[in-house]
Amino acid sequence: MKTFTFEQITEIKDYQFITDSSGFILDHEGNLYQFSGNKVEQIVTPEDFLISDFHFITESHGAIIGNSRVVKDAVQEGAIGDHVFILFLVFAIPLISKLNSLGSRTLKRLSSFIAITIMTISCSNNWQMHKTMDTSSQYVTIITSNQLKNGQHYYPAIKGQASYVSITNDNCKSWVTSKVPTNFHLSNVTAIGENFILSSYANSKEGSIPIHGDGDIWIYGNDTTYNKELIKNSPDNPLVIFAQRGIEGLKYFPEHSLIFAFGTETQPAFPKNEVNSTKGNIYQIPVNLKPKYKIIDVPDTVSVRSLSISGSGDLWVTLDNKKPYVSKGTLKYKILDSKRLLRFRNGSWDDIHVKNVNGFEQVEFIPNSNIGYVLTEQGEIFKSLNNGESWEFYNLSGIRKIATINNSITFLKGKNTLLLLSN
Secondary structure, three states: OEEEEOOOOOOEEEEEEOOOOEEEEEEOOOOEEEEEOOEEEEOOOOOOOEEEEEEEOOOOOEEEEEEOOOOEOOOOOOOHHHHHHHHHHHHHHHHHHHHHHHOOHHHHHHHHHHHHHHHHHHHOOHHHHHEEEOOOOOOEEEEOOOOEEEOOEOOOOOEOOOEEEEEEOOOOOOOEEEEEOEOOEEEEEEEEOOEEEEEEEOEOOOOOOOOEOOOEEEEEOOOOOOOHHHHHOEOOEOEEEEOOOOEEEEEEEHHHOEEEEEEOOOOOOOOOOOOOOOOOOEEEEEOOOOOOEEEEOOOOOOOEEEEEEOOOOOEEEEEOOEEEEEEOOEEEEEEOOOOOEEEEEOOEEEEEOOOOOOOEEEEEEOOOOOOEEEEEOOOOEEEEOOOOOOOEEOOOOOEEEEEEEOOEEEEEEOOOEEEEEEO
């Protein structure tokens, strides 16, 4: 096992190995570093925003994402579309009541027209033809309509916040920064070919800005390997998939030609469509970004925090322990006793228990192998050699994060130590 300790970094937030001895590190203050062996050098990055995540395709080609540092509090809640529609209802419903009370036949007809218009907007079910249940599982819904489009998405409760992506092609010597057409918090970035895929979450934290479980998947780049339409993609008007649920993370599995966006359940929205009307914490997207998509529902209302696929093809997830509930019109969290580990096999979810373990933070399987690792809430590692059929303590503790690189597993230990184990 290789060990890399970086004493000049106070606390590592995230990391990515590019080779078995080099890569990149993000600290908890939003500073980006490049390391080779135990040597580390801070990278000069744009000052427009605080970095929330990063991803490098090679040592020279990578992207950083984040949000501006200044945010003004507000009390509104909802996406712009929902906000306008709710305001419409606030004014229209009293108007209907007033028109009816006047007694005029013409006015009553007008009130009926307004009522029918409201019902048509909110209750039209044409979108139902674009979704169908997967015959193999009650937890899977297939979306058949194209969800790749241009657009923008803003949450009125977040005032003054901007979202950014910045890309380098010359080993971090220079950066090209673009403003993402949203004010959502950018949560994760990965890559498909030469294209960077960004995810967002409107707001996941309790506080003066209400929690809002909405999010999107933004595409930056013109690599047409999997989708010829991307030749027209522009950083000024990027393609987007409106996931309509808060996204905690993204995982791309080249061996399965699939990308998974995972996080929260969808929240009530108007008008309804095939995506926001479908329960599910996991959005499965083909590598070409075209239908058919799948939305997979986890049997709980908590958020999915990590996701992996075992060599046997089973889907594995760990769940958060914060259960959302509404109190006096405000969305809050109830803290559960533990974070669960689940396996999706043959269309059904199984609760996985490991002896003397109360909760799980993360699960990772080595690609194309039967070897897997789980990280417990106590920072311990358990290993499986049989696609998760059984788990044994691996004699590692103090671990905060795990990640794979090729056929190796890596660990973040303590505040500033990385470990790499070749299998």
